[in-house]
Amino acid sequence: xxxxxxxxxxxxxxxxxxxxxxxxxxxxxxxxxxxxxxxxxxxxxxxxxxxxxxxxxxxxxxxxxxxxxxxxxxxxxxxxxxxxxxxxxxxxxxxxxxxxxxxxxxxxxxxxxxxxxxxxxxxxxxxxxxxxxxxxxxxxxxxxxxxxxxxxxxxxxxxxxxxxxxxxxxxxxxxxxx
Numbered sequence: 001x002x003x004x005x006x007x008x009x010x011x012x013x014x015x016x017x018x019x020x021x022x023x024x025x026x027x028x029x030x031x032x033x034x035x036x037x038x039x040x041x042x043x044x045x046x047x048x049x050x051x052x053x054x055x056x057x058x059x060x061x062x063x064x065x066x067x068x069x070x071x072x073x074x075x076x077x078x079x080x081x082x083x084x085x086x087x088x089x090x091x092x093x094x095x096x097x098x099x100x101x102x103x104x105x106x107x108x109x110x111x112x113x114x115x116x117x118x119x120x121x122x123x124x125x126x127x128x129x130x131x132x133x134x135x136x137x138x139x140x141x142x143x144x145x146x147x148x149x150x151x152x153x154x155x156x157x158x159x160x161x162x163x164x165x166x167x168x169x170x171x172x173x174x175x176x177x178x
Contacts, residue, residue, distance in 0.1 A: 006168030007040055008132030009052035009103050010158055011110045012140050013125035014151040017177060018105045020050045021155035023132065023163065024172030026057075033170075041174045045071040048106055049078055050176040054130035055100030063089070063100055067113075078106045082119045090117035101129045107178050132169035135162035152177045 006027035011020045022040035027033055041052045042064065049071065053060035066088070070081040082104060089095045095115065102113040110127050112120040120127070126144060128137040139158035143149055149157070155175055163171040 006132075007054040007130035008128065008136050008159060008162050008166065008169040009040060009054055009130050010128045010133070010136040010140055010155050010162075011050075011052070011103050011105050011126070012144065012151045012154045012158070013105070013110060014144060014149070014154060016107065017151040018050070018107060018110065018125075019151040019155040019175055019177040020052050020103065020105055021159050021173050021175040022052045023159060023169045024174065025168060025170040027168055036170055037172045039174050041176050043176060044068055044104075045076045048076055048178070050105050050178055052103045052129070053100050054103075054133070056098070059098035060100040060102070063095075063098060063102060066095070067102065067104075076106075078104060078109050078111065079119075082111050082113055086113055086117050086119045089113070089115050103127060103129050105178065130168075132162045132166035135165045135169070 006025050009022045024037040026035040026038045067085050070085045074081040104111045112127050126140045136158045139161040143154045162169045
């Protein structure tokens, strides 16, 4: 059986604005593009939090549902919900087997969550996940440091650069801004 993969998700905060963007490519195996316009970005908790995923789609949707429940319990507090969710994800025998990562942002925080219990907040307000993540991350850091672009423009340009380099990233973007 072939694995479905290939994702680039990027989050950037510039001043008081955060943007998360994701490409639309879904690849089966190493060489078959199955879909060009998948949406890997969604808004959570009354539109106050933006989330993207990398990894197995069904696993990511399961994680989104469970994380949304934590957000409700914590009244939208992203950091508290993320820490509690990461504990559950790490401890639960079933959840540990899910193959996905989440990139989450509200107006104050960008967080990367993994099934190993990681809750990582980047030092420089730029984070990425997925196979094309390192390309987008590098481009975003350069743009944030050397231009006056807003968060959405940095995401769009960085994702375009990643799409030029990474065969698992395309230019069909979904971008959400807070």
